Amino acid sequence: MPAPGKTLEIRTSPHILSGYSVDSIMFNVVLALLPVTAFAIFAFGLAGLLTLSMALVSCVLTEHLICRATGKPTTIGDWSVTITGLLYGLTLPPSLPLWMVAVGGVICVAMGKALFGGLGYNTFNPALVGRAVLQAAFPVAMTTWIAGFTAGRFTSLPSSTLTLPFTEPTVDAVTSATPLALWKFSRETTAVADLATGFTSGSAGETSSILIILGGLYLIARNMMNWRIPVSIIAAVFVLSGALHLVDPTRYASPVFMIFSGGLMLGAMFMASDMVGSPMTSIGCYLYGALIGVVTVVIRTWGGLPEGVMYAILLGNAVTPHLDRWFRPRVYGTATKEAAS
Amino acid sequence: MEDGTPCPLDTSTPDEIIAAIQEAGVVGLGGAAFPTHVKLKVPEGKFVDTLIINGAECEPFLTTDHRVMLEQSDDIFVGIRYLLKVSGAEKVIIAVEANKADAAEHLRATFPGDLNGSVELLRVKYPQGAEKMLFAALLGREVPSGGLPLDIHALCCNVATTAEIGRLLPLGRGIQERVITVTGPAVKRKGNYRIPIGTPLRFLLEHVGVEEDVNRVFLGGPMMGGAASSLDISITKGTSGVTAFTDSAAERTHSPVYPCIRCGYCVDACPIFLDPSLLGRLAANQEFSVMAERHNLMDCFECGSCSFVCPSHIPLVQQFRAAKAAVRKAAAGKTGAT
16 A cells, blocks of 8 residues: 555546557558568569669658757657658669669658648648659659569669669560550550569559458458558449440450559558548548549549559549538538438 | 434325435446436426436446345345336336346346336446336337436436335434445455445555555446545545556556557447547547537547557547546536626
């Protein structure tokens, strides 16, 4: 029994917490991304490793330096910038010149995150902001894809990787069109088994749908991701592209192909579901996912680009605050609009 | 103990019963300690059709309702008869959480044949024991924003309160003791105790034994209970539990605060569908009137679920309490000026 003079601590209720914390959620997202990252390095060898490392280092360093420059304690310990760095690296073509990777990494964090006020305030997914700027600035380099699983991938680099800044990159490695480009420009389909396992070309981390889904399931199981978002994106893509495919299978790709190709799986699981940029209510999440899915199919089918997931998610991010405002749940004890009128 | 004037069930009028309840000093024993006789006065033009007896524990950790239902069912049924007579309700529903199936079974087995009513099992989900939640779950009715249960013809009374009415009124006694859950990581002999009102907290804790390094003691449960500033205070009628934590068990609430990441956990957690995330941002900017006028701040009953789930450890409900106080103060200032 404590002494009579013992001081008790006084706080206001609640006195217990659920145990979730921002840093543990973010760290678990990093964990969920590790299999995809490892596969990217396995598939693209040194080029993949250097691209991902440069992406990660440039993002983390930018955040750290901005915090230092603005006189705030560094925020790299909350793991959120690690996610940005990894996701950004995973969306890049593995042969992208490293200086471009670094420029994009700075843009991700400085423009996509710090400018808006840092964690929690960024309207758009920072990784996609950096990627979108690169896509506009370096359209050729951003759409030059090397083949994965080449024999010398762990001993040699594509010459483009080490291109000096502001010089034209030359690509000597075996280049290879992505499944979506093959379909768009020559109507060739890729076997779904190859798409799901990742034995195709593409951005570093978007090729293996199975590993992406595994990472997503891990986060859903731990209640660290809203399953409604990936499910509604994939469902919207499947339904819309399926309907088009039924109309004319020679002009419109099959829905299964659409789901497993390009950046859809990575975008749906890890980028659209980013908590900061996605709606908070269930109905908002369904609509947000449906919008992203529909825009993706529209860009892929009728747009000039073979891939549209990035722009679809950025558009979804922009609509999120409106979805949150329009679909606020009815508060207990307040009449519905119909009942009130 | 000397008995007062008994208030027999059969021969007393509703007004006499209400007076006897007031005389006995019965208040809501769930923790709010709202005077029961005030709640029972049904104004002219209003009526009650359903009486709900709340056996859904108001807080995690607390088990007083459970023990009362198992050990005082006879008192509860007598109390129900008094309450039905006073309120004019046609039927009674005893609400029990699904994890207390033994209590529900016992009440069903002893349910008097001439009483119109039932025992209902409810999902175990804090804050199920809040009366607003019970009305929605059992009757599908919502108390209007700013209104009273009477507006939806319902009346809710805690099981322990009901049992006390049933025990005291026939004898004409006043309330002198109550059942209290004494629990928490710092307590050695956790359990439910019948404690005389006015017992010093220190005496109670000495009796049940607490760890040397106890550093936080709450009157009530861990979600809504107030922190005791000293052990030299007394147990009151509103003390439904005493929860004690040690230094080591309390570390969780010392976590750093992060910015809101819009995860939506609080939006899912809020039992009355407020947007705690938005209210939190408004509170940080001291926009109290916007919170009250446009975002239903005053409907918040401070269950604390939003703060409990927040991964950024933002003190949401704490800010809402302060905001509500500020809004009430501003309103009082206005009426005072006219």
